[in-house]
Amino acid sequence: MTIHEEYLQKIDKVIEQGPYKDDWDSLAGRMMPTWMREGKLGIFIHWGPYSVPGFGSEWYSRNMYIEGSPEYEHHIQTYGPHKDFGYKDFIPSFKAEQFDPHAWADIFAQSGARYVVPVAEHHDGFQMYKSDISEWNAAEMGPKRDVLGELKNAFEEKGLTLGASSHRVEHWFFMGHGKKFDSDVKEPLERGDFYWPAMSESDHHDLFSEPIPTQEFLEDWLVRCCEIVDRYQPEQFYFDWWIQHSSVKPYLKKFAAYYYNQALQWEKEVTICYKHDAFPFGTATVDIERGKFAEVQPFFWQTDTAIARNSWCWTENNTFKSPESLVRELVDIVSKNGVMLLNVGPKPDGSISAEDQSVLKGIGDWLAVNGEAIYQTSVWRQASEGPAEIPEGQFTDGTDVNYTAEDFSFTCRGKHLYAINMNWPENGEVTIRSLANQVASHLPVFHGIIEDVEIIGYEEVEWSRDEQGLHVRKTGIETKMPIVIKITLD
Known part of the structure; x- marks a missing residue:
């Protein structure tokens, strides 16, 4: 029996035994956890091999294979033809020589944040944690460190709550452009390959776009997500947008039931954060990417935004928001029943830029004085x-x-x-x-x-x-x- 088969059996058993079943009615009535409602501010972290080129954005792994794009031209001029140097070839340079999880924990705690959500796996398919599912992970390649595990330990020492984010589902199409010309994204691709499956990309990524992800890919996605849950016990699990695809729904329900049942065993309050209407209302926490509501809402919600205006990861040309503008945004969001997840993009060596640190310090200094108006507060009669x-x-x-x-x-x-x-x-x-x-x-x-x-x-x-x-x-x-x-x- 393969690892995938064993894990799928475990998932079914947990759902069968637990109070939560893989149907929306069973999953209803899920509130945002108390620690999140009261904590108000979290830190998001985008860090991976895409930080090495530091060009464009965290979507470099996709865009570098789109002929004529700025990333495509930059890649050829800087690294040579894609067939000789592809995205995978950035991994050996992703050494994280200055990565100090305790230093990160200090910086985030001083910012006034109460929880932290590292991206465990981005669209590029590189796992930032120790995994039994694939060798393409930070514990075996690049830094050769269990990044998520080390962060969990450091955050717990500082009283920061750990979350985790998976963007794996978008990997279905993320590397597909590399098949259109002579690059290192070559057939045949099978499960276990870094670039697999590299399918063609829909123009709209709508709810029923084709080609529809296969059962093999979706089971792999489910197992990867559940592995993160079991190994690190994150108290928030964040998904990017494409989980709303029609083909993902049965597996999404399985994941939610598994996660909520496991959290009962841990005796922890957890939530799943989703965009658009990937989940029925009330089964998880609403999230708005780089935006918010104009009026107060009767439900709790989260916005995820970034210190950098142009990218979620570190790049050479990041433009930064000011601490003043971000504090105003935090205040406005909290007054409307929301919380803020603020992204930081560390450099490839594992250091956090001076600009990011300055912004975080400014927010933390304000909260150190005025935090009573933010933490553990409720909405008033009007926002x-x-x-x-x-x-x-x-x-x-x-x-x-x-x-x-x-x-x-x-x-x-x-x-x-x-x-x-x-x-x-x-x-x-x-x-x-x-x-x-x-x-x-x-x-x-x-x-x-x-x-x-x-x-x-x-x-x-x-x-x-x-x-x-x-x-x-x-x-x-x-x-x-x-x-x-x-x-x-x-």
Whole structure:
């Protein structure tokens, strides 16, 4: 019996014995875990052989085989013909000489993050963990280290919750362009080959695009995902978009049932994060890539975005968001019942760039002072007020939102309401109109008693309340970061 056959039998047995079955009704009612709802901020990590060329993006392994693309031309000019130097030939250079999981854990903990989700396997098919399924993994090639395992140990020492991400399903078509010319992606390709199956790529990747993944490929996908679950016990399992394909659905249900049943044995709260409508609503956690909702939602959700605007992995030409803009995004997302998974792309040697570290430090410094307005908070009666226009949907993080001094986001916890000003004015005076003092018959947003008002990190704040709103005055504040007004209610 092969490893795959043994694992498939194990999966069926766990599902048969566990309370969760591989049908959507059985999988319903899955809430975002408490540690995630309260932690609010996580770190995503894209790191692999694609970091070695450091050109274009983490999709280099696909694009380098598309004739005429910038990656194709760059590859020939830099490394030579594809038949002589293909994507697999980057692996020996992926040595990770400076990879220190404890240093990473320190950086992420200081950023204020509460959980970390490394990409265990990207579309390129290289496993960043020790595997019995394939030799094409970081423990046997490249770094020759169990990257995910070492990170798990280091994160646990820092109190960071471990997640894991699999993008394996897109490998069905990811290397297919390499078959169209003389490259190292050559037939015959069989399971166990690095490039297998390298099928042709649909123009749209829709729900029923062809060629449809085979049973052999999908069983291999399922076994790989379950191996990650059993070996590392991640408390979040993140999937990229193509799991929504019609052919994947039966295997997706099997994975979810297996994962949720195994988590019961671990006595851990876990979740699966998905995009679009790959899962029926309520069976896993909604995720929006590089975007968010414009309004508060009645359900918990996650956005995954990146410090770099142009790529998820490290490249020579990354452009970086500022810590100020990312803190504003975090505040806005939390006020709308969401959490943020923020991506970092380490360099091929395993170091984290100075630019990434600077951004993470800026976020961490702000959270060290103002974290009570973020961690363990809930949504208020409304998420925000002000004129800022918030774009909705995925891939809307290309430019910063134009926040003004009139823009506030709200969170609350216990007897405290936090009104977070997104752009403190030079004159030091703001008005929170949602807290206007009106008679109850006018049905204001807020009709309670305000006991005290302060600005976190500052002293001697002046405040008053009338029919126009809650007026707060504090001069001498010079920062581009959001300012947290802490309102104590009686």
